[in-house]
Amino acid sequence: xxxxxxxxxxxxxxxxxxxxxxxxxxxxxxxxxxxxxxxxxxxxxxxxxxxxxxxxxxxxxxxxxxxxxxxxxxxxxxxxxxxxxxxxxxxxxxxxxxxxxxxxxxxxxxxxxxxxxxxxxxxxxxxxxxxxxxxxxxxxxxxxxxxxxxxxxxxxxxxxxxxxxxxxxxxxxxxxxxxxxxxxxxxxxxxxxxxxxxxxxxxxxxxxxxxxxxxxxxxxxxxxx
Amino acid sequence: xxxxxxxxxxxxxxxxxxxxxxxxxxxxxxxxxxxxxxxxxxxxxxxxxxxxxxxxxxxxxxxxxxxxxxxxxxxxxxxxxxxxxxxxxxxxxxxxxxxxxxxxxxxxxxxxxxxxxxxxxxxxxxxxxxxxxxxxxxxxxxxxxxxxxxxxxxxxxxxxxxxxxxxxxxxxxxxxxxxxxxxxxxxxxxxxxxxxxxxxxxxxxxxxxxxxxxxxxxxxxxxxxxxxxxxxxxxxxxxxxxxxxxxxxxxxxxxxxxxx
Numbered sequence: 001x002x003x004x005x006x007x008x009x010x011x012x013x014x015x016x017x018x019x020x021x022x023x024x025x026x027x028x029x030x031x032x033x034x035x036x037x038x039x040x041x042x043x044x045x046x047x048x049x050x051x052x053x054x055x056x057x058x059x060x061x062x063x064x065x066x067x068x069x070x071x072x073x074x075x076x077x078x079x080x081x082x083x084x085x086x087x088x089x090x091x092x093x094x095x096x097x098x099x100x101x102x103x104x105x106x107x108x109x110x111x112x113x114x115x116x117x118x119x120x121x122x123x124x125x126x127x128x129x130x131x132x133x134x135x136x137x138x139x140x141x142x143x144x145x146x147x148x149x150x151x152x153x154x155x156x157x158x159x160x161x162x163x164x165x166x167x168x169x170x171x172x173x174x175x176x177x178x179x180x181x182x183x184x185x186x187x188x189x190x191x192x193x194x195x196x197x198x199x200x201x202x203x204x205x206x207x208x209x210x211x212x213x214x215x216x217x218x219x220x221x222x223x224x225x
Numbered sequence: 226x227x228x229x230x231x232x233x234x235x236x237x238x239x240x241x242x243x244x245x246x247x248x249x250x251x252x253x254x255x256x257x258x259x260x261x262x263x264x265x266x267x268x269x270x271x272x273x274x275x276x277x278x279x280x281x282x283x284x285x286x287x288x289x290x291x292x293x294x295x296x297x298x299x300x301x302x303x304x305x306x307x308x309x310x311x312x313x314x315x316x317x318x319x320x321x322x323x324x325x326x327x328x329x330x331x332x333x334x335x336x337x338x339x340x341x342x343x344x345x346x347x348x349x350x351x352x353x354x355x356x357x358x359x360x361x362x363x364x365x366x367x368x369x370x371x372x373x374x375x376x377x378x379x380x381x382x383x384x385x386x387x388x389x390x391x392x393x394x395x396x397x398x399x400x401x402x403x404x405x406x407x408x409x410x411x412x413x414x415x416x417x418x419x420x421x422x423x424x425x426x427x428x429x430x431x432x433x434x435x436x437x438x439x440x441x442x443x444x445x446x447x448x449x450x451x452x453x454x455x456x457x458x459x460x461x462x463x464x465x466x467x468x469x470x471x472x473x474x475x476x477x478x479x480x481x482x483x484x485x
Binding site for chain 2: 123125126128129131132133134135136137139143144147148
């Protein structure tokens with residue numbers, strides 16, 4: 001135990017050990033939100049990036065507007081909107097559904113920019129060769145452009161997955177008991193803040209830092225090409 | 226289409242990029258099987274002619290016909306409308322192109338580069354497409370390199386794969402856009418040899434934009450000299466290269482032949 005000058009205990013190892021299992025259970029919810037949110041962000045981002053390049057302005061302009069709108073408003077506001085406002089229009093989502101949707105769509109607008117950079121990195125000659133070979137628009141994307149664009153952007157996408165992982169505590173605001181929400185509950189129940197929030201911070205660090213290192217290695221491997 | 230009709234016809238074709246006039250009311254006919262060499266200074270519109278024909282750039286004005294059919298237009302109820310994507314895909318089937326910078330697909334090996342279009346566009350069964358691709362790669366001297374990726378091949382080898390790839394769709398007209406310009410000098414010969422063989426096989430129509438004057442003279446039936454978006458003169462190679470009618474042609478040939 002670490003005691004303060006006044007005699008009150010600041011950090012109790014026993015208490016920390018007692019609440020750790022509860023936090024680890026809640027970590028599963030954090031993981032779930034991250035995995036589902038990332039899956040949505042990675043697929044929807046690609047769709048947005050491709051649609052934004054459409055020859056038809058009726059498609060590219062609204063998609064571009066949507067991306068800018070989502071990117072320029074706070075995720076927390078979007079989560080509140082999905083969870084608290086939509087029910088007034090008859091659409092009630094569970095906290096988890098609203099959370100995954102919010103995270104996924106918000107981050108899709110970021111990943112769409114990542115994909116865009118990857119797509120623009122494919123030389124014009126590749127498009128021209130695809131035209132000269134009479135490949136369909138669809139095949140040009142799936143067979144020629146994306147297989148070259150996507151491998152290059154995997155590290156950048158990974159960075160956004162980590163960023164999303166670290167933003168999952170926002171879901172506590174819409175009643176999802178993920179790791180941070182659980183810590184918050186423990187703290188308000190026991191009036192002990194230090195252990196719960198310190199452990200949450202450490203767990204985030206412990207999980208995201210190795211991922212960051214892994215991505216750096218991946219980036220280094222992809223770089224020379 | 227009647228015998229003797231041109232396979233490619235440009236009528237009053239103009240191309241502008243902004244204020245820049247690249248092709249100026251160009252008229253030219255190319256006969257089936259003809260080997261037409263297109264020479265001229267850089268920026269004279271030579272490559273643009275090929276790019277319009279490959280539908281990579283859209284003409285600003287005029288008509289292009291391929292095999293008797295309008296390329297950038299389609300006939301509907303006796304009227305000519307701008308071509309839609311479907312018409313362009315149909316029209317493109319007759320044309321193949323080889324680029325200065327090869328433009329092979331770097332994530333596919335040589336064989337896949339050649340089979341991609343037949344499988345996707347013509348619906349050729351994979352096995353048959355692979356057999357044909359092997360034969361084509363053999364023809365360009367790369368039968369042993371089927372599994373190699375473009376990054377593992379020299380520039381000359383890449384360009385030969387690109388030629389095989391374009392031929393795999395069995396086009397009637399092949400366009401060659403300065404296909405040796407990006408190559409190291411010692412690799413130019415192997416690509417020219419492939420083109421020479423192809424020209425001698427006969428029935429395919431070839432339009433070659435080139436700076437290789439000796440080669441142009443050797444393989445072409447006709448040479449067109451371009452300057453400032455117009456054809457200054459066109460005729461049999463022996464005439465153009467030995468007794469050109471125009472001063473501009475003479476100056477150009479003097480400059481490039483003395484440099485080479």
